[in-house]
Amino acid sequence: xxQLEYARRGVITEKMKIAAQSEGxxxxxxxxxxxxxxxxxxxxxKHLNGTPLPVGTxxxxxxxxxxxxxxxxxxxxxxxxxxxVAVKYGADxxxxxxxxxxxxxxxxxxxxxxxxxxxxxxxxxxxxxAVRVKKKAIVDMTVDDIFAGIxxxxxxxxxxxxxxxxxxxxxxxxxxxxxxxxxxxxxxGAFTIEWMAYNNQDNPLFEHFDxxxxxxxxxxxxxxxxxxxxxxxxxxxxxxxxxxxxxxxxELTQRAQAAGVQVMIxxxxxxxxxxxxxxxxxxxxxxxxxxxxVLGPLVTDIAPGYDHITCAIGGAIAAxxxxxxxxxxxxxxxxxxxxxxxxxxxxxxSRIAAHAGDIAKGVKGxxxxxxxxxxxxxxxxxxxxxSLALDPERARTLRESSPVSDHGACTMCGEFCxxxxxxxxxxxxxxx
Amino acid sequence: xxQLEYARRGVITEKMKIAAQSEGxxxxxxxxxxxxxxxxxxxxxKHLNGTPLPVGTxxxxxxxxxxxxxxxxxxxxxxxxxxxVAVKYGADxxxxxxxxxxxxxxxxxxxxxxxxxxxxxxxxxxxxxAVRVKKKAIVDMTVDDIFAGIxxxxxxxxxxxxxxxxxxxxxxxxxxxxxxxxxxxxxxGAFTIEWMAYNNQDNPLFEHFDxxxxxxxxxxxxxxxxxxxxxxxxxxxxxxxxxxxxxxxxELTQRAQAAGVQVMIxxxxxxxxxxxxxxxxxxxxxxxxxxxxVLGPLVTDIAPGYDHITCAIGGAIAAxxxxxxxxxxxxxxxxxxxxxxxxxxxxxxSRIAAHAGDIAKGVKGxxxxxxxxxxxxxxxxxxxxxSLALDPERARTLRESSPVSDHGACTMCGEFCxxxxxxxxxxxxxxx
Numbered sequence: 001x002x003q004l005e006y007a008r009r010g011v012i013t014e015k016m017k018i019a020a021q022s023e024g025x026x027x028x029x030x031x032x033x034x035x036x037x038x039x040x041x042x043x044x045x046k047h048l049n050g051t052p053l054p055v056g057t058x059x060x061x062x063x064x065x066x067x068x069x070x071x072x073x074x075x076x077x078x079x080x081x082x083x084x085v086a087v088k089y090g091a092d093x094x095x096x097x098x099x100x101x102x103x104x105x106x107x108x109x110x111x112x113x114x115x116x117x118x119x120x121x122x123x124x125x126x127x128x129x130a131v132r133v134k135k136k137a138i139v140d141m142t143v144d145d146i147f148a149g150i151x152x153x154x155x156x157x158x159x160x161x162x163x164x165x166x167x168x169x170x171x172x173x174x175x176x177x178x179x180x181x182x183x184x185x186x187x188x189g190a191f192t193i194e195w196m197a198y199n200n201q202d203n204p205l206f207e208h209f210d211x212x213x214x215x216x217x218x219x220x221x222x223x224x225x226x227x228x229x230x231x232x233x234x235x236x237x238x239x240x241x242x243x244x245x246x247x248x249x250x251e252l253t254q255r256a257q258a259a260g261v262q263v264m265i266x267x268x269x270x271x272x273x274x275x276x277x278x279x280x281x282x283x284x285x286x287x288x289x290x291x292x293x294v295l296g297p298l299v300t301d302i303a304p305g306y307d308h309i310t311c312a313i314g315g316a317i318a319a320x321x322x323x324x325x326x327x328x329x330x331x332x333x334x335x336x337x338x339x340x341x342x343x344x345x346x347x348x349x350s351r352i353a354a355h356a357g358d359i360a361k362g363v364k365g366x367x368x369x370x371x372x373x374x375x376x377x378x379x380x381x382x383x384x385x386x387s388l389a390l391d392p393e394r395a396r397t398l399r400e401s402s403p404v405s406d407h408g409a410c411t412m413c414g415e416f417c418x419x420x421x422x423x424x425x426x427x428x429x430x431x432x
Numbered sequence: 433x434x435q436l437e438y439a440r441r442g443v444i445t446e447k448m449k450i451a452a453q454s455e456g457x458x459x460x461x462x463x464x465x466x467x468x469x470x471x472x473x474x475x476x477x478k479h480l481n482g483t484p485l486p487v488g489t490x491x492x493x494x495x496x497x498x499x500x501x502x503x504x505x506x507x508x509x510x511x512x513x514x515x516x517v518a519v520k521y522g523a524d525x526x527x528x529x530x531x532x533x534x535x536x537x538x539x540x541x542x543x544x545x546x547x548x549x550x551x552x553x554x555x556x557x558x559x560x561x562a563v564r565v566k567k568k569a570i571v572d573m574t575v576d577d578i579f580a581g582i583x584x585x586x587x588x589x590x591x592x593x594x595x596x597x598x599x600x601x602x603x604x605x606x607x608x609x610x611x612x613x614x615x616x617x618x619x620x621g622a623f624t625i626e627w628m629a630y631n632n633q634d635n636p637l638f639e640h641f642d643x644x645x646x647x648x649x650x651x652x653x654x655x656x657x658x659x660x661x662x663x664x665x666x667x668x669x670x671x672x673x674x675x676x677x678x679x680x681x682x683e684l685t686q687r688a689q690a691a692g693v694q695v696m697i698x699x700x701x702x703x704x705x706x707x708x709x710x711x712x713x714x715x716x717x718x719x720x721x722x723x724x725x726v727l728g729p730l731v732t733d734i735a736p737g738y739d740h741i742t743c744a745i746g747g748a749i750a751a752x753x754x755x756x757x758x759x760x761x762x763x764x765x766x767x768x769x770x771x772x773x774x775x776x777x778x779x780x781x782s783r784i785a786a787h788a789g790d791i792a793k794g795v796k797g798x799x800x801x802x803x804x805x806x807x808x809x810x811x812x813x814x815x816x817x818x819s820l821a822l823d824p825e826r827a828r829t830l831r832e833s834s835p836v837s838d839h840g841a842c843t844m845c846g847e848f849c850x851x852x853x854x855x856x857x858x859x860x861x862x863x864x
């Protein structure tokens with residue numbers, strides 16, 4: 001039985017207890033959320049070294065780091081180092097999106113490397129197998145190839161899979177009529193559209209959705225219903241292709257939940273700041289409260305090299321508005337495959353966004369560390385500040401790079417540190 | 433006559449025309465905004481090499497970079513390099529907050545170095561002169577010293593000055609009754625409070641506000657009414673000390689405007705995300721629409737080393753809600769005096785925030801570059817992308833650090849680039 005089926009019968013499982021403890025909530029809260037479809041626990045029963053990851057309403061906002069090789073950069077050791085760094089700096093989940101080199105070995109090594117929750121896009125597997133193993137083109141994938149890829153990932157212990165089931169003839173037609181600047185920027189979406197055009201058939205993951213449910217149910221994998229029409233630029237955001245796909249994903253959510261399969265929904269991409277709240281509201285309403293897993297959103301298109309920041313802005317607003325799970329973006333987005341430093345920068349930026357969002361939406365205890373940090377700042381307790389920092393090493397490195405004189409403050413204000421001046425003033429007032 | 437006095441008489445000045453052209457609005461719009469107090473043009477009549485900077489409702493959100501020496505780091509050349517880098521990467525204004533070394537020489541050199549708008553906090557001058565020239569303590573400043581510092585800055589061509597006029601006995605009392613964690617973190621606020629406690633007098637800049645108006649009017653300097661009670665941590669935000677000070681600043685705004693002096697208001701610091709909109713609304717209402725110059729806001733306390741990101745999140749939300757002018761924060765905030773790289777990172781982060789906010793609040797033409805960027809992305813036109821990027825050098829460096837094979841995309845997706853796959857799919861559909 002899946003966690004959803006247990007929850008519906010009123011059973012509190014071991015995974016629900018672990019999730020409840022990690023969140024500081026009652027196990028009943030987790031169980032009831034799962035039963036209602038507003039919480040999922042991402043954990044494949046085959047992922048023996050994995051930590052069950054609860055995602056959804058009322059819980060801490062989670063963050064995911066995408067890693068993975070490409071045809072231009074196939075170094076497995078670099079990807080494993082990215083996985084370690086992502087987890088070290090606080091990623092809750094890692095998606096292995098490898099499309100170059102020994103992708104099966106990379107995926108298995110990534111699963112083995114950490115205890116993090118693991119996601120993937122199995123369609124890449126089928127596309128690669130068609131191109132590399134069968135020496136054909138992406139469009140030559142068969143429906144069996146696509147499902148074989150999914151089973152392979154399930155067997156390897158992947159906890160959640162992105163499937164672009166809402167990319168259908170009707171949504172493609174809507175997109176073409178609308179006239180987008182960037183069309184489709186999702187790789188899975190693009191592969192599907194090319195396949196449909198060549199084979200003159202609708203999307204097999206939509207057509208054979210029940211088969212997909214059977215497979216995922218067997219492993220209790222969480223279905224992450226992907227947004228093939230996620231906007232690739234601000235001008236394309238919140239258009240009819242995106243929203244029509246979301247309606248379809250909401251309908252598929254109901255079918256999956258009825259079959260006992262846990263579901264979350266993927267969303268945004270590039271979205272102007274003033275449209276983010278509406279995007280969250282639409283997803284929550286159209287998908288009946290299913291957890292929302294959001295890429296970015298990036299609030300401008302003109303900051304290549306700094307898209308961890310454009311993503312942190314959008315992600316914080318999205319989390320505050322109810323997004324449950326943020327996918328990071330690194331400084332190298334749109335420019336190159338990220339390196340290890342990019343992964344660290346991307347993870348920290350997303351943690352900032354998730355944390356700011358958690359404070360805003362009132363997640364229990366979210367402000368505790370901020371309050372402790374403020375107290376350490378006031379006392380000029382530097383070790384205390386480092387220990388509370390999201391990245392203690394970087395905080396220490398920056399301060400220690402700029403030697404202070406004997407005032408105990410930092411070199412920003414030197415002897416005129418406002419904290420010290422205020423201490424003097426308050427002592428003077430108290431004495432007078 | 434000041435720009436405000438001209439505007440009230442219906443006159444469109446040369447500076448208003450320059451401002452209108454740089455904003456792409458009608459000169460009448462600038463004139464009427466100045467007359468209404470919702471727009472200021474920051475420009476001291478003595479700042480012969482300076483560019484008049486329009487700030488306010490309906491205009492592009494501006495950004496400021498703080499630079500300046502401290503008692504631990506007095507290198508003038510480094511500060512001049514920061515000024516150049518700040519302007520190169522898009523700062524509209526530079527505040528010289530030097531409190532160490534040859535501060536008069538630094539200020540004059542900073543004014544001469546670029547054409548940017550210049551701000552300062554003249555109280556630091558008086559405090560330093562008391563400590564260093566008179567060999568006394570901050571508390572030994574006389575009222576004349578304080579005004580002498582203001583005149584010195586005015587004579588040097590400073591375009592706007594921060595004055596903490598709202599730090600009074602009544603606001604200090606309110607803060608003490610409330611019980612803050614961080615008390616006062618503004619240096620000008622702390623100096624003032626220590627002075628008041630020692631001298632048993634109220635704030636001279638509040639008591640002698642008319643004298644302040646006389647001086648600023650003579651140079652048409654813009655008064656930037658400082659927030660001595662700006663919250664230093666999330667827990668202290670939007671409390672009665674902060675809001676009471678804002679009420680006082682609103683009253684002083686009316687007095688200044690009645691005297692023909694241009695005014696803007698300074699605000700935030702550390703503010704939880706969900707309180708930012710309310711802070712902007714309160715300022716706009718309590719200060720009758722005067723332009724709002726906002727530090728940060730920083731949306732969490734626990735990210736030292738990354739406060740340019742916590743600031744960009746808050747700044748974008750503030751700008752979207754109506755803030756007119758953002759003060760950057762660098763990665764070194766809370767840890768050390770920023771270096772030159774910090775200035776670049778801080779300026780770019782604030783530009784991202786301001787730009788995202790401008791798109792959200794509908795500033796005319798704000799989306800143009802985003803649309804052009806999207807078109808260049810779709811075409812894989814890399815030179816076009818670099819030329820549109822906020823930081824072209826960094827975009828180029830990242831991409832070129834990761835050599836691509838002959839597919840023309842980038843190493844992120846390699847041969848499986850979604851743009852290319854989609855082009856194939858659309859061509860296939862068009863042909864069929």
